[in-house]
Amino acid sequence: MEHFGDLLAGQVQQKKSAVCVGIDPRWKSLPESIRAGVDSGDRSAVAKATECYCREVIDAVASVTPVVKPQAAFFELLGPAGMLALAGVIKHATKAGVLVLLDGKRGDIGSTAEGYADAYLGRESAWGCDALTVNPYLGDDTLEPFVHGAVRHGAGIFVLVKTSNPGSGFLQDQVLSGENQGQTVFERMADLVQSHAAATQGTSGYGAVGAVVGATYPQQLAALRQRMPNAWILIPGFGAQGGTAADVAHGFDSQGRGAIVNSSRGVIFAYQSEQYKHLDWQSAVAKSAHDMAQQLGEATPG
Ligand SMILES: O=c1ccn([C@@H]2O[C@H](COP(=O)(O)O)[C@@H](O)[C@H]2O)c(=O)[nH]1
Numbered sequence: 001m002e003h004f005g006d007l008l009a010g011q012v013q014q015k016k017s018a019v020c021v022g023i024d025p026r027w028k029s030l031p032e033s034i035r036a037g038v039d040s041g042d043r044s045a046v047a048k049a050t051e052c053y054c055r056e057v058i059d060a061v062a063s064v065t066p067v068v069k070p071q072a073a074f075f076e077l078l079g080p081a082g083m084l085a086l087a088g089v090i091k092h093a094t095k096a097g098v099l100v101l102l103d104g105k106r107g108d109i110g111s112t113a114e115g116y117a118d119a120y121l122g123r124e125s126a127w128g129c130d131a132l133t134v135n136p137y138l139g140d141d142t143l144e145p146f147v148h149g150a151v152r153h154g155a156g157i158f159v160l161v162k163t164s165n166p167g168s169g170f171l172q173d174q175v176l177s178g179e180n181q182g183q184t185v186f187e188r189m190a191d192l193v194q195s196h197a198a199a200t201q202g203t204s205g206y207g208a209v210g211a212v213v214g215a216t217y218p219q220q221l222a223a224l225r226q227r228m229p230n231a232w233i234l235i236p237g238f239g240a241q242g243g244t245a246a247d248v249a250h251g252f253d254s255q256g257r258g259a260i261v262n263s264s265r266g267v268i269f270a271y272q273s274e275q276y277k278h279l280d281w282q283s284a285v286a287k288s289a290h291d292m293a294q295q296l297g298e299a300t301p302g
Pocket residue numbers: 022024071103162163164165212213214236237238239240241262263264265266
């Protein structure tokens with residue numbers, strides 16, 4: 001079984017791209033040609049059309065995208081039919097040679113966490129994902145089952161450390177007292193992630209346990225890169241949330257490795273922007289992913 005950290009490193013190297021395309025299929029933003037004739041009140045029909053759109057997005061970006069990140073929320077809101085669509089999207093990406101990182105932000109008490117880990121992680125699991133985002137803020141005991149599950153199933157996890165949203169400082173930037181005096185909550189979390197990443201590292205030097213750090217906090221991203229030398233960093237917040245290529249460059253190591261940068265709306269709805277309006281929607285999506293890969297390549301070291 002290939003080690004997840006090495007598998008991702010291999011894919012990034014092969015495709016010469018650190019782009020992670022986020023699959024957040026908001027129905028109202030889908031191309032007119034996909035929505036035509038579909039009753040927006042019929043969840044089953046919407047889910048089928050959504051799956052169709054997501055498959056076409058994946059085909060358009062597969063050559064330049066080592067990994068896609070379906071956002072569970074946009075499938076869950078379509079009910080059971082949406083979950084079937086999600087399963088179809090995961091299978092399609094896998095067949096297209098693209099790794100699947102499901103953005104489900106799971107987290108619960110240990111025994112339940114074990115259930116989530118076994119449900120989602122690894123190609124043989126019910127959902128067949130290569131990786132999953134995990135919310136660790138219930139405590140270290142709730143992270144462990146995900147770490148063990150990832151190792152057992154040859155998969156990876158990305159743990160929320162410093163999230164991209166404006167309110168992330170409310171809890172994550174709080175300074176601790178006592179044993180860890182002076183550290184912020186997110187630094188303490190980063191140290192926990194690094195210890196799991198080091199313990200699970202493969203030949204690439206990167207582990208099966210990675211971190212989520214927002215592009216919207218470039219200074220913290222730079223510091224966290226140093227603090228977690230063995231952790232892959234998933235960087236959301238590029239594009240639509242304001243993060244730039246110069247901002248995310250801080251998340252890569254000195255050889256330009258160790259990070260993947262997510263853009264959802266900026267890529268999958270590229271046909272809505274002035275820049276790509278002259279293209280058909282699939283070409284607009286493909287071109288924006290290529291342009292993003294180029295921008296990242298130019299901004300990163302190595
Ligand atoms: O800190 C975080 C963690 C996750 N996300 C998710 O990433 C995408 C971002 O979408 P854009 O359209 O590129 O803004 C979305 O699914 C978020 O839930 C994040 O933004 N920040």
